[in-house]
Amino acid sequence: MIKVGVVGGTGYTGVELLRLLSHHPEVSLEAITSRTEAGMPVAEMFPSLRGHVDLRFATPDEARLERCDLVFFATPNGVAMKEARRLLDAGVRLIDLAADFRLADVDQWERWYGMTHAAPELLEEAVYGLPEVEREAIARARLVANPGCYPTAVQLGFLPLLEANAVARDGLVADCKSGVSGAGRKAEVHTLFAEAADNFKAYGVAGHRHLPEIRQGLQRIARGLPVELTFVPHLTPMIRGIHATLYARLTDPSLDVQALFAERYAGEPFVDVLPAGSHPETRSVRASNLCRIAVHRPQGGDVVVVLSVIDNLVKGAAGQAVQNMNLMFGFPETLGLDLVPVSP
Numbered sequence: 211m212i213k214v215g216v217v218g219g220t221g222y223t224g225v226e227l228l229r230l231l232s233h234h235p236e237v238s239l240e241a242i243t244s245r246t247e248a249g250m251p252v253a254e255m256f257p258s259l260r261g262h263v264d265l266r267f268a269t270p271d272e273a274r275l276e277r278c279d280l281v282f283f284a285t286p287n288g289v290a291m292k293e294a295r296r297l298l299d300a301g302v303r304l305i306d307l308a309a310d311f312r313l314a315d316v317d318q319w320e321r322w323y324g325m326t327h328a329a330p331e332l333l334e335e336a337v338y339g340l341p342e343v344e345r346e347a348i349a350r351a352r353l354v355a356n357p358g359c360y361p362t363a364v365q366l367g368f369l370p371l372l373e374a375n376a377v378a379r380d381g382l383v384a385d386c387k388s389g390v391s392g393a394g395r396k397a398e399v400h401t402l403f404a405e406a407a408d409n410f411k412a413y414g415v416a417g418h419r420h421l422p423e424i425r426q427g428l429q430r431i432a433r434g435l436p437v438e439l440t441f442v443p444h445l446t447p448m449i450r451g452i453h454a455t456l457y458a459r460l461t462d463p464s465l466d467v468q469a470l471f472a473e474r475y476a477g478e479p480f481v482d483v484l485p486a487g488s489h490p491e492t493r494s495v496r497a498s499n500l501c502r503i504a505v506h507r508p509q510g511g512d513v514v515v516v517l518s519v520i521d522n523l524v525k526g527a528a529g530q531a532v533q534n535m536n537l538m539f540g541f542p543e544t545l546g547l548d549l550v551p552v553s554p
């Protein structure tokens with residue numbers, strides 16, 4: 211049994227973490243923070259957790275996080291980097307759901323995130339928490355940078371093709387759609403019901419901060435070879451889910467792409483390669499830690515189209531964080547994550 215704290219328990223990824231951790235057999239939830247709701251019982255704010263979580267929110271100072279074996283930061287970018295050194299020195303391991311430790315290059319991070327990094331010396335130690343790529347390093351890590359939601363769907367979709375050096379690396383396209391919970395729980399005009407419902411739009415076409423993260427991940431997968439990617443995110447009128455439609459040109463048209471994906475992911479508990487010709491739906495993964503993938507070659511041509519779906523709050527955030535926790539503490543990787551998707 212490990213002692214776990216959650217910083218940022220009132221956000222969408224925070225409450226999703228609480229849902230997953232509350233029934234994890236190896237976890238004792240010790241502290242859940244909120245600055246704005248300190249003192250309120252968690253189950254009063256989130257009635258879905260009544261009978262499952264009996265703690266109250268505490269301020270980050272009251273929470274005494276240094277008593278924990280592991281602390282999750284489900285906070286905006288720029289929060290975990292200020293606390294990481296103190297907690298690591300106290301023997302606490304960390305998983306940051308935000309982007310503070312995702313990019314290896316501090317200059318690049320500061321440019322994309324528009325702030326000075328508070329702990330650049332920790333970037334080298336931090337492990338990028340995509341288990342399908344970094345499983346062994348995650349198991350040894352003190353500090354894990356949980357991947358972003360779009361980056362998870364896109365990297366898992368391109369991974370077998372890049373590992374096998376099977377596509378032209380200069381023309382990758384990722385056309386991605388996200389549900390509104392991807393923007394978090396804070397009030398913002400573009401996520402109001404009247405703005406987001408019955409509407410569909412692209413955003414961040416000129417440059418989204420997930421672009422350098424995805425490019426870094428794809429280049430690692432391609433063993434350091436350069437990768438050029440066009441990434442266009444869209445906001446869709448659904449609550450949860452990411453649908454990534456990925457395009458690449460095969461270098462060897464005789465390749466059996468269905469067999470390539472099936473073999474690469476055969477041992478992966480959370481990546482499901484669908485039968486040839488399938489069209490995965492976001493609702494087929496809702497509330498689960500699954501990434502479902504289908505591979506197509508329209509009209510038998512040499513363009514491969516990969517369809518990759520995840521729940522942004524689970525495999526795209528809290529579920530992947532619990533998967534990383536399981537690896538870090540030597541628990542079975544799927545413990546607490548045997549979640550049947552909710553449909554419809």
Ligand SMILES: NC(=O)C1=CN([C@@H]2O[C@H](COP(=O)(O)OP(=O)(O)OC[C@H]3O[C@@H](n4cnc5c(N)ncnc54)[C@H](OP(=O)(O)O)[C@@H]3O)[C@@H](O)[C@H]2O)C=CC1
Binds near residue numbers: 284308
């Ligand atoms: N939503 C998604 O699908 C995904 C989100 N992420 C990332 O996960 C992180 C959390 O996202 P999400 O749950 O959506 O965010 P929310 O905006 O919904 O929640 C943020 C939480 O952090 C707390 N918080 C805010 N500022 C501070 C601070 N300075 N110190 C301590 N706590 C703070 C808030 O509580 P309070 O203000 O009361 O303290 C709140 O509980 C973000 O970095 C996001 O980019 C990653 C993948 C997917």
Ligand SMILES: CC(=O)N[C@@H](CCC(=O)OP(=O)(O)O)C(=O)O
Binds near residue numbers: 357390445
């Ligand atoms: C729909 C929506 O607004 N999505 C967010 C991505 C949220 C997220 O996952 O951010 P990090 O992974 O960087 O923490 C956005 O595009 O900014």
